[in-house]
Amino acid sequence: METNVLTKSELIFSVNDLNLWYGETYALKNINMEIEKNKVTAIIGPSGCGKSTFVKTLNLMVNTTPNVKISGEIMFRGENLITKKRDLVDLRKNIGMVFQKGNPFPQSIFDNVAFGPKIHGLRNKQEIEQLVEKSLKDVALWDEVKDRLKDPALGLSGGQQQRLCIARALATKPDVLLMDEPTSALDPISTAKIEDLIIQLKEKYTVVIVTHNMQQAARISDKTAFFLNGEVIEFDHTDNIFSTPNDKRTEDYISGRFG
Numbered sequence: 001m002e003t004n005v006l007t008k009s010e011l012i013f014s015v016n017d018l019n020l021w022y023g024e025t026y027a028l029k030n031i032n033m034e035i036e037k038n039k040v041t042a043i044i045g046p047s048g049c050g051k052s053t054f055v056k057t058l059n060l061m062v063n064t065t066p067n068v069k070i071s072g073e074i075m076f077r078g079e080n081l082i083t084k085k086r087d088l089v090d091l092r093k094n095i096g097m098v099f100q101k102g103n104p105f106p107q108s109i110f111d112n113v114a115f116g117p118k119i120h121g122l123r124n125k126q127e128i129e130q131l132v133e134k135s136l137k138d139v140a141l142w143d144e145v146k147d148r149l150k151d152p153a154l155g156l157s158g159g160q161q162q163r164l165c166i167a168r169a170l171a172t173k174p175d176v177l178l179m180d181e182p183t184s185a186l187d188p189i190s191t192a193k194i195e196d197l198i199i200q201l202k203e204k205y206t207v208v209i210v211t212h213n214m215q216q217a218a219r220i221s222d223k224t225a226f227f228l229n230g231e232v233i234e235f236d237h238t239d240n241i242f243s244t245p246n247d248k249r250t251e252d253y254i255s256g257r258f259g
């Protein structure tokens with residue numbers, strides 16, 4: 001278990017007694033987790049255990065689902081996201097999200113990345129161009145697309161589309177990037193590129209990633225949370241989870257005995 005006591009400045013989220021119900025379905029049960037800044041936190045666990053629900057709760061995306069009830073605390077920048085009425089557009093600027101399948105808008109490569117900054121009021125053409133270039137460089141896509149920025153984003157390969165979506169999320173300069181199985185639809189080479197990228201991104205951002213791929217969690221994350229039936233069974237340094245898990249259920253899962 002965690003031996004160092006973390007100071008508040010090293011935490012980006014402090015999740016306390018978080019519960020979530022979809023109607024009668026009790027999907028998140030008394031979750032307590034402290035998510036550190038500039039680290040990669042992996043969420044693992046079998047299908048239906050609440051991984052996606054958890055990350056979608058961190059940016060309140062889950063609130064759009066009918067009949068959702070949430071209790072507890074998600075402390076972010078000194079406020080409880082659950083009770084504090086916040087502008088959701090502004091919240092999503094700080095907490096970006098990338099999904100399983102890259103979902104670019106049916107617009108040009110340039111316009112996909114420029115979309116967020118424009119929504120948030122950036123008007124200066126030169127600044128927008130610089131931000132688009134920087135975001136595409138951050139995801140190592142610039143060299144591949146710099147001569148065809150006006151081409152449709154949907155003409156890119158799956159791996160390129162996923163990196164474009166990450167660039168789109170980064171263009172609003174978020175603190176946190178939530179990723180829900182970002183490589184599960186990609187080939188091994190594109191997956192390796194995204195994994196390298198995630199490791200680099202943590203210099204500037206905090207990453208929370210849901211993955212079914214345990215080798216991926218082991219390769220790229222600093223901390224890993226094992227979810228089962230809506231509960232966090234174990235949350236620890238990734239090395240400990242994969243070498244000396246405390247709980248038999250974690251051990252069974254990582255050794256492929258279920259899930």
Ligand SMILES: Nc1ncnc2c1ncn2[C@@H]1O[C@H](COP(=O)(O)OP(=O)(O)OP(=O)(O)O)[C@@H](O)[C@H]1O
Binds near residue numbers: 022048049053065
């Ligand atoms: N919109 C919804 N309405 C009702 N129940 C839901 C909804 N979304 C998820 N659930 C239920 O909540 C539980 C957790 O689902 P969730 O999608 O978070 O799991 P998961 O671990 O991400 O699964 P997977 O690995 O298959 O994506 C499941 O029992 C699921 O059926």
